Amino acid sequence: MRTTPFAAIRSLFSITDEQAMWRVQNEDDETAFAQLVRRWEGPIRQLCGRMTGDVHRGEDLAQEAFARVFARRKEFRLDGRFSTWLWRIALNLCYDELRRRRRRPEMMADDAIHDSAEAIDSLDSLAADDPPPDKTLMGQESGEMVRQMLMRLPENYRTVLVMRHYENLKFREIAEVLDIPEGTVKSRMAEALSQIGLLLKPMIAEDNRNISKPTQKPHQSLVL
């Protein structure tokens, strides 16, 4: 998680996650639990959304994760870090969701339609105050392209990439969550970047062919 100076100062006057979890565990303190949800709801929702490639499902999974945290509050070991435990719970829910999808391929087709509808919705929502439409459109397309390519990555590579790149966890923290050596995390990250590069290359080339305006330099950064 990114920490701003304001957040750092505020954290001095607030209880730690582990202290809050102790209250939840021993006193069923709803206020402490609400505090934990406020702190972690965003990152967990982002993780689930990125891992499943579905923002809405990510929100549902995040809620499930917190419900599971509360249901299993007695299982939390106070000598461990709350964040590690929470990431694990959320990741396991994501894996379960992905397994369910693999068992029901028809859901994938439905999701594809749903994703297309989402993409159209997001394009419809372009506002006049936003950057120029063509630029925003390209950004949306690139984002959708990245999302699709990430969903093609093997889960273990995607997990590391999402946690390091999007959730900004350190390699050491990812190793702790996944319970694997830090070196393995780094090698998976390198492999994930290599694979995503290979996946993106043909799409970017095609994209560049379609956009052939000489005054613009679209997706300059996407050229590998």
Place this chain on the structure above:
Amino acid sequence: MNHPTREEWMSYLYDELTGEEHADLAAHLAVCPECNANVRSWRGLKHDLDAWQLPARTTRKSWNRPIVRWAAAAAIILIAGFGIGRLSASRAANVEQVRAALEPSLRKELRQELSQLLRQQLDQSSTTTLAAAGTQTRDMLGDFVRAYEQNRADDNRAVYAALARLDSERMADSTALKRDLDTVAVYSEAGLRQTQRQLVSLANNTGSSGNPSDLPPN
């Protein structure tokens, strides 16, 4: 040339190296076109990955799904009901405040109900237990009294039998004693008679030689 490993480059890309380590890799990058190309490629990919942005919180727009429509209708009804309820109750407090205000009283009521229920169950249980204990005690006392009377009757019978046996034995002894006494009396009388006869005969024998009147008459 010794190239740094991919793992080291990952730490470099994501700024997880110490200053010295970072400087070493940067120096290598300056002289190694191969590593330089790789790092540039990875940096480009990092930038590309940023293109996928998730909204802070979504507003779901899948209105074309029937289940969503039903859920929306239910939500509208619920919200309307909630709004009407709030208006009729003329309360301005928000949900959190209402919840915070209600929770202690609800907890108190719940605790009271639970304690009352527990007390009732305890009373009922103790009554049932006492009744069962009383019945059992009565049964046991009845059994004891019956057994006691039976034992007493057996004892009485045994005592009567013993007394009767003793009485009969006493009677037999008395009879035997009387018979013995009679026998002794008969033998004594016979002995006396014989003694008397002997004395008479002796006196007769002596009278021929002396005064027989010296002997007492029989």
